[in-house]
Amino acid sequence: MSASGPLSDPRKPPRDDAFDIPFDLPDGMPGAPSTDISNPGIRPGGIAARAQALANPGRPAGAGAYIEGLNPEQRAAVEATEGPVLVLAGAGTGKTRVLTTRIAHILSLGLAWPSQILAVTFTNKAAREMKERIGSIVGPEVEGMPWLGTFHSIGVRMLRRHAELVGLKSGFTILDTDDQIRLLKQLLQAEQIDEKRWPARLLANTIDGWKNRGLSPEQVPAGEGATFAHGKGGKLYRDYQARLKALNAVDFGDLLLESIRLLRENPDVLAEYHKRFRYILVDEYQDTNVAQYLWLRLLAQGSRNVCCVGDDDQSIYGWRGAEVDNILRFESDFPGALVVRLERNYRSTGHILGAAAHLITHNEGRLGKTLFSEGESGEKVTVTGAWDSQEEARAIGEEIEALQREGHGLSQVAILVRASFQMREFEDRFVTLGLNYRVIGGPRFYERAEIRDALAYLRVIASPSDDLAFERIVNVPKRGLGDAALRQIHDHARTAGLPLVEAARELVASEELKPKVRLTLRDLVGNFDRWREQMARLPQHELAEIVLDESGYTEMWQKDRSAEAAGRLDNLKELVRSMEPFENLIGFLEHISLVMDAEGAAGQDAVNIMTLHSSKGLEFDTVFLPGWEEGVFPNQRALDEQGRAGLEEERRLAYVGITRARRRAKVFFASNRRIHGLWQSAVPSRFLDELSERDVEVTESRGGSGWGGGQGGGYAGRYGYGPSRFDEAQTFGSSYSTPGWQRAQNATRSSAAASGGKSSGGFAERGSRYGASDAARGRVIEGELIAKSGGPPSRFGRGDRVFHQKFGYGDVVAVEGNKLTVQFDKAGEKKVVDSFVQAP
DNA sequence: GAGGTGGCGACCGAG
DNA sequence: TCGCCACCTC
Numbered sequence A: 001m002s003a004s005g006p007l008s009d010p011r012k013p014p015r016d017d018a019f020d021i022p023f024d025l026p027d028g029m030p031g032a033p034s035t036d037i038s039n040p041g042i043r044p045g046g047i048a049a050r051a052q053a054l055a056n057p058g059r060p061a062g063a064g065a066y067i068e069g070l071n072p073e074q075r076a077a078v079e080a081t082e083g084p085v086l087v088l089a090g091a092g093t094g095k096t097r098v099l100t101t102r103i104a105h106i107l108s109l110g111l112a113w114p115s116q117i118l119a120v121t122f123t124n125k126a127a128r129e130m131k132e133r134i135g136s137i138v139g140p141e142v143e144g145m146p147w148l149g150t151f152h153s154i155g156v157r158m159l160r161r162h163a164e165l166v167g168l169k170s171g172f173t174i175l176d177t178d179d180q181i182r183l184l185k186q187l188l189q190a191e192q193i194d195e196k197r198w199p200a201r202l203l204a205n206t207i208d209g210w211k212n213r214g215l216s217p218e219q220v221p222a223g224e225g226a227t228f229a230h231g232k233g234g235k236l237y238r239d240y241q242a243r244l245k246a247l248n249a250v251d252f253g254d255l256l257l258e259s260i261r262l263l264r265e266n267p268d269v270l271a272e273y274h275k276r277f278r279y280i281l282v283d284e285y286q287d288t289n290v291a292q293y294l295w296l297r298l299l300a301q302g303s304r305n306v307c308c309v310g311d312d313d314q315s316i317y318g319w320r321g322a323e324v325d326n327i328l329r330f331e332s333d334f335p336g337a338l339v340v341r342l343e344r345n346y347r348s349t350g351h352i353l354g355a356a357a358h359l360i361t362h363n364e365g366r367l368g369k370t371l372f373s374e375g376e377s378g379e380k381v382t383v384t385g386a387w388d389s390q391e392e393a394r395a396i397g398e399e400i401e402a403l404q405r406e407g408h409g410l411s412q413v414a415i416l417v418r419a420s421f422q423m424r425e426f427e428d429r430f431v432t433l434g435l436n437y438r439v440i441g442g443p444r445f446y447e448r449a450e451i452r453d454a455l456a457y458l459r460v461i462a463s464p465s466d467d468l469a470f471e472r473i474v475n476v477p478k479r480g481l482g483d484a485a486l487r488q489i490h491d492h493a494r495t496a497g498l499p500l501v502e503a504a505r506e507l508v509a510s511e512e513l514k515p516k517v518r519l520t521l522r523d524l525v526g527n528f529d530r531w532r533e534q535m536a537r538l539p540q541h542e543l544a545e546i547v548l549d550e551s552g553y554t555e556m557w558q559k560d561r562s563a564e565a566a567g568r569l570d571n572l573k574e575l576v577r578s579m580e581p582f583e584n585l586i587g588f589l590e591h592i593s594l595v596m597d598a599e600g601a602a603g604q605d606a607v608n609i610m611t612l613h614s615s616k617g618l619e620f621d622t623v624f625l626p627g628w629e630e631g632v633f634p635n636q637r638a639l640d641e642q643g644r645a646g647l648e649e650e651r652r653l654a655y656v657g658i659t660r661a662r663r664r665a666k667v668f669f670a671s672n673r674r675i676h677g678l679w680q681s682a683v684p685s686r687f688l689d690e691l692s693e694r695d696v697e698v699t700e701s702r703g704g705s706g707w708g709g710g711q712g713g714g715y716a717g718r719y720g721y722g723p724s725r726f727d728e729a730q731t732f733g734s735s736y737s738t739p740g741w742q743r744a745q746n747a748t749r750s751s752a753a754a755s756g757g758k759s760s761g762g763f764a765e766r767g768s769r770y771g772a773s774d775a776a777r778g779r780v781i782e783g784e785l786i787a788k789s790g791g792p793p794s795r796f797g798r799g800d801r802v803f804h805q806k807f808g809y810g811d812v813v814a815v816e817g818n819k820l821t822v823q824f825d826k827a828g829e830k831k832v833v834d835s836f837v838q839a840p
Numbered sequence B: 001g002a003g004g005t006g007g008c009g010a011c012c013g014a015g
Numbered sequence C: 001t002c003g004c005c006a007c008c009t010c
Helices: A017-024 A044-055 A072-079 A095-108 A124-144 A151-161 A177-190 A200-212 A233-246 A252-265 A267-276 A290-300 A324-328 A350-360 A389-405 A420-433 A449-462 A467-473 A483-496 A500-509 A515-535 A540-550 A553-559 A565-579 A585-594 A636-658 A715-719 A739-754
Strands: A085-089 A117-121 A148-150 A279-282 A306-310 A338-342 A381-388 A413-417 A437-439 A607-611 A620-625 A661-675 A678-681 A696-700 A801-804 A808-816 A819-824 A828-833
Touching (some): A072 A095, A072 A338, A095 A117, A095 A279, A095 A306, A124 A148, A148 A151, A177 A200, A177 A467, A200 A233, A200 A252, A200 A290, A252 A290, A267 A290, A279 A290, A350 A381, A350 A636, A350 A661, A381 A389, A389 A413, A389 A420, A389 A620, A413 A420, A420 A437, A420 A607, A449 A540, A449 A585, A467 A500, A483 A500, A483 A515, A500 A515, A515 A540, A540 A565, A540 A585, A553 A565, A620 A636
Parallel strands (some): A085 A306, A117 A279, A381 A661, A413 A620, A437 A607
Antiparallel strands (some): A661 A678, A808 A819, A819 A828
16 A cells, blocks of 8 residues: 555645545535535634644644643544554543544644545444534534544445445435335245244344344355245345345445445545545444444555544444454554553542442453542442332432432433333333433434334435335325235336336326226325425425325324324424425435434433433433343343353443443342333342442432342342342441341242252343243353343242232232232232232 | 234344 | 234124
């Protein structure tokens, strides 16, 4: 690679505008940013800084202020602009700051134009933040950075420009999971595969997995292709790709896979990008999967100025193909790489850091970093037990109200849950309390049915060949175009080789349809023609309003008397409103296919509720971590599917959660939780034990009953993954000498005895909460007990009188394993777990 | 073709 | 328990 880096001749500022502008021309894509032309990324200050940089290459002007506040390691990472650099950045060590300052540094030294920097993140949120922060250093110059974005958005950008080279047209549509599933369903039906045994969703996951690993249909190992539907997996993948091409569509995985193919098969295109990307920066490198890694490596071969920032302790996306190996392998991939470790934590207090650090040492296979802080030790991390998930929500609600009374802002409080189903309890509670909250990354706005319907209308208008969109709304609202009519359109489309809309148009002109169907279809096709014609004249949000109105879609929900209809209408209004800022319809559609988050009530003072996954990269003064129970966190499925690796990933997730907190981290667990509508006794998470004792304080929920109660709680004894300090009440002092605690201890001992005292065995059983039938079977995962739940057959029989903490007295009417159906005197019939009740 | 119902799996997670 | 989907009836 003879690419002469800018440094080789500092007097020659990068002048690529000659190829820059044609390269970035909207090429018929009205959605492409116009800033590339109107604003080549130069501002007066920038020019001045560059001039000075040229005059004095060693000590450039403007390289002062923003570098001043950096510590020596950060500074090294920022200033080593040339050659490969790996920044191992622990939580809260100023990782984003390094990345953004580095970009600002490159810009102000005049080493590259903004358009010559490739900066990749995983989430839109991260990209947005990075853009903001760079903007605050370098000003509007940041607008000239078209290559700052997520892997996916940059992939789209590349593909749009060279679509024809990979067999697509530049207006291709991007399918989301929903479209993907529907398409796969059609394929499964065509192959006469039983969808019960081989669900489309499973196939979608399988294909995604292959794509994450950078495998095209030809590259899938034969054995793997055969695992789905008696050897049909490989063929289905091939068929699926063919269908996508025919539809001029790609799925998320293709955005990378096809980009890789584009670069591999077209050396001239690759060379162009090599020339273009003088500097490459990658955020969260530990989360890259194989496809992303291959993509990056191809591009980085050019300038070799690649800077990856990551933290192996925060790798939490193994399930979607992330390879921690990528980060571990960096030095051999890029010989001579500079490795910078950032270990000075600026975020959290000593106790929080201590607890998190001690937890993460339980993982093997880390690069190993020791975070330290020079700040105060602050408040200890609290661990609080609650009777059930409702009490947990109540307790957290009370603590938040207390904080609020002390003058703390709500937006500095976050509740981080493991799984989104845990959110509802908090939402319910906060609604009752009148406490403002916002759910981040919750039920996605653009995935709601009404929004997807509306978008489907717009997609058909924007690209008439979007068959999937057309299919979605032919008969929404119901207009009498059912399966039979659709099949006719399909048949004609296939024989004539036309998109569905065109096929429909021809059928309308013919005599083949029933008169009624023909009339309806004619109207529909006519509507689309009219709307398409209006698209040129009207702003997209006005068009959307007209479409929703004239299609009868709005009316459909107005007539709907169900509870959620009003909310859906609101969502539609919100959708129309959110379209305004865009240049045109196509620009909007492009945006939403990639950006699935609608930041609703941003800016308002509200408690943040989100999953641990989406909390990565954020920080809050106070962080609540509810649901630390075996099965919930660590998540049972992660353990079942990934074994030890899954457990370690869960632990990293716990680490991420704790390290989000600046001043207060508050962990909760509930003794009882309703899962699949069944009350289950829960066992405190093993992660509680792994928090260093000196950094933790155990408190009792103000709600009263603590976490004891009539169930086998003590997690070590019964669950046997090692001794737990929770087994010994005195370790934790007075809180655990409560009657509830004592009861729990007794229950622990008795049930451990009943289960044969297999406390040090090597079994992992599927949690009874996920199916009692196989609770008796064991499973060895690398010789370590990953999880064990379920229990001995019930000590109760039909007709026994029992007492339940929550439901009171009742009679056992049925027994199934350790699950009882009890007719309670007051609460009615409930299914409960045996250990949850006691003899009266 | 529309509307109702019963059975079953889900509740892990980004773009 | 909840929501979805397949299947059934009118």
